[in-house]
Amino acid sequence: MNALMIKGLAFAAVLMIATLAVVMSMDIDLSDPINLITMIGALVIAGLSAGVSIKYINQMKTDTATGELVDHSWDGIGEYKNELPSGWAFSFLATIIWALWYWFAGYPVNAFSQIGQYNEEVLAHQAKFEEKHKNADAATLQQMGESIFLVQCAPCHGETGDGLSGKAQDFTTRESKEQILDVIANGSDQLKYPMGAMPGGMASGADAEAIADYIVAGMKGEAPASYGVCAGCHGADGTGNGGTAPNIADYDNTLVHSVLEHGKKGIIGAMPAFKGRFTPVQEKALATYLHSLEN
Amino acid sequence: MFHWLEKNPFFFSVGVFLVIAFAGLVEILPNFAEASRPVVGLKPYTVLELAGKEVYKKDACIACHSQLIRPFKSETDRYGQVSLSGEYAYDRPFLWGSKRTGPDLHRVGNYRTTDWHENHMWDPTSVVPQSIMPAYKHMFTNIADIETAYAEAVTVKNVFATPYGDEFQGTRAAWEAHKPKVLADAKLITADMKNKDVKDAVEAGNIPEIVALIAYMNRLK
Numbered sequence: 001m002n003a004l005m006i007k008g009l010a011f012a013a014v015l016m017i018a019t020l021a022v023v024m025s026m027d028i029d030l031s032d033p034i035n036l037i038t039m040i041g042a043l044v045i046a047g048l049s050a051g052v053s054i055k056y057i058n059q060m061k062t063d064t065a066t067g068e069l070v071d072h073s074w075d076g077i078g079e080y081k082n083e084l085p086s087g088w089a090f091s092f093l094a095t096i097i098w099a100l101w102y103w104f105a106g107y108p109v110n111a112f113s114q115i116g117q118y119n120e121e122v123l124a125h126q127a128k129f130e131e132k133h134k135n136a137d138a139a140t141l142q143q144m145g146e147s148i149f150l151v152q153c154a155p156c157h158g159e160t161g162d163g164l165s166g167k168a169q170d171f172t173t174r175e176s177k178e179q180i181l182d183v184i185a186n187g188s189d190q191l192k193y194p195m196g197a198m199p200g201g202m203a204s205g206a207d208a209e210a211i212a213d214y215i216v217a218g219m220k221g222e223a224p225a226s227y228g229v230c231a232g233c234h235g236a237d238g239t240g241n242g243g244t245a246p247n248i249a250d251y252d253n254t255l256v257h258s259v260l261e262h263g264k265k266g267i268i269g270a271m272p273a274f275k276g277r278f279t280p281v282q283e284k285a286l287a288t289y290l291h292s293l294e295n
Numbered sequence: 296m297f298h299w300l301e302k303n304p305f306f307f308s309v310g311v312f313l314v315i316a317f318a319g320l321v322e323i324l325p326n327f328a329e330a331s332r333p334v335v336g337l338k339p340y341t342v343l344e345l346a347g348k349e350v351y352k353k354d355a356c357i358a359c360h361s362q363l364i365r366p367f368k369s370e371t372d373r374y375g376q377v378s379l380s381g382e383y384a385y386d387r388p389f390l391w392g393s394k395r396t397g398p399d400l401h402r403v404g405n406y407r408t409t410d411w412h413e414n415h416m417w418d419p420t421s422v423v424p425q426s427i428m429p430a431y432k433h434m435f436t437n438i439a440d441i442e443t444a445y446a447e448a449v450t451v452k453n454v455f456a457t458p459y460g461d462e463f464q465g466t467r468a469a470w471e472a473h474k475p476k477v478l479a480d481a482k483l484i485t486a487d488m489k490n491k492d493v494k495d496a497v498e499a500g501n502i503p504e505i506v507a508l509i510a511y512m513n514r515l516k
Contacts, residue, residue: 167421268410270409270487272406
């Protein structure tokens with residue numbers, strides 16, 4: 001073992017110890033495979049650097065020029081006739097084979113779609129998201145709903161969901177008296193519930209006023225006699241007979257889903273449809289959050 | 296042959312250029328030709344929308360708003376599907392922008408409505424409290440130049456073969472015949488608006504800039 005070898009090994013040892021020292025001092029989590037592979041890579045690079053340096057420094061010190069020169073001289077600089085290094089030749093061949101596979105089997109001309117790949121990744125991510133939050137508890141849904149609301153809904157409905165003084169639906173109540181009177185007078189067929197369209201003019205005058213006052217007040221106490229005509233579809237408690245008609249007492253999952261799916265145009269203004277923008281779990285989270293705003 | 300090339304740097308450079316240029320051509324040209332075609336179902340802008348696009352350019356909306364959704368999940372979650380080259384086929388020029396002081400607008404028509412734009416352009420903080428966007432009240436009184444917008448439509452039809460119908464001709468009679476259609480489009484917008492002066496102006500045959508701009512915003516989907 002000569003002096004160069006000892007110096008090289010000492011250098012490699014210093015690099016490796018330095019690597020390990022950094023790993024220790026930064027308290028890096030080695031159970032994460034990326035961290036582990038990175039650390040092993042750093043150690044291997046340290047070893048290889050020393051090994052390769054030793055080989056070539058040694059060669060520079062001891063090697064003498066031997067071999068047959070090629071005929072051509074490049075401005076006085078010659079070149080030995082050498083065999084192609086076998087490692088290089090094999091990798092070159094492997095690259096050619098891989099290129100044939102790539103062109104004809106892997107990604108034939110025009111077969112790759114960046115948008116398609118992106119869509120597949122998004123779908124996979126959403127499936128993972130749905131799976132993860134399949135049985136999410138109320139607190140998680142509430143938090144998720146709030147963050148979706150602040151990005152997607154707050155620009156129109158306001159950060160607190162109060163509808164910015166009548167510019168959009170006010171989520172602190174289910175509906176206002178004007179909205180109820182408007183729907184009673186004009187009917188509605190926007191949300192595509194199984195019960196079908198609600199015709200306009202099912203009640204009028206004092207009857208309509210009584211219904212509106214009753215619903216706005218939270219549907220407590222004795223229902224006015226005229227409410228009977230509403231109860232047929234929306235149910236005596238206004239919750240919509242288990243999803244066959246819109247819930248007029250509260251924001252539930254079906255109502256939130258239907259409005260997102262079809263959009264809505266009422267006396268306040270129009271809301272565009274948000275079809276396909278949210279996953280089922282996200283819609284449920286929004287419904288949870290809206291429900292909490294009302295109470 | 297190669298020895299000869301090595302002794303002639305000029306021809307060597309020419310050879311290198313040819314090789315690289317060929318690789319560039321086979322990579323770029325087919326892709327470019329494919330991507331610059333309009334996407335299926337894309338329609339040219341109506342005259343009212345073109346007038347709105349002019350307002351967008353004139354008031355430099357592009358200085359703060361982009362119209363290009365990049366393929367990142369954070370962007371597609373917020374703004375919608377990734378933008379495709381073919382969607383800009385009738386944009387002359389396209390208004391991609393490079394600055395997002397405000398949000399991207401490429402699909403704003405999917406999640407904002409006429410009445411929201413009306414509130415927002417009159418006083419942005421009334422709907423978005425932290426907004427730093429200035430109010431654009433002058434758009435409610437300035438009258439949009441729909442005649443120039445019509446001329447633009449006829450020009451791109453003649454120069455770039457944009458598929459406008461036969462009724463688009465560079466004559467005054469053709470414009471007079473088309474004008475009621477523009478006013479009808481404008482009335483569809485004002486039906487959802489609340490500002491009385493704007494409604495009256497459209498009834499009187501003058502289209503305020505805000506109406507044209509909202510038509511353009513609603514078109515961005």
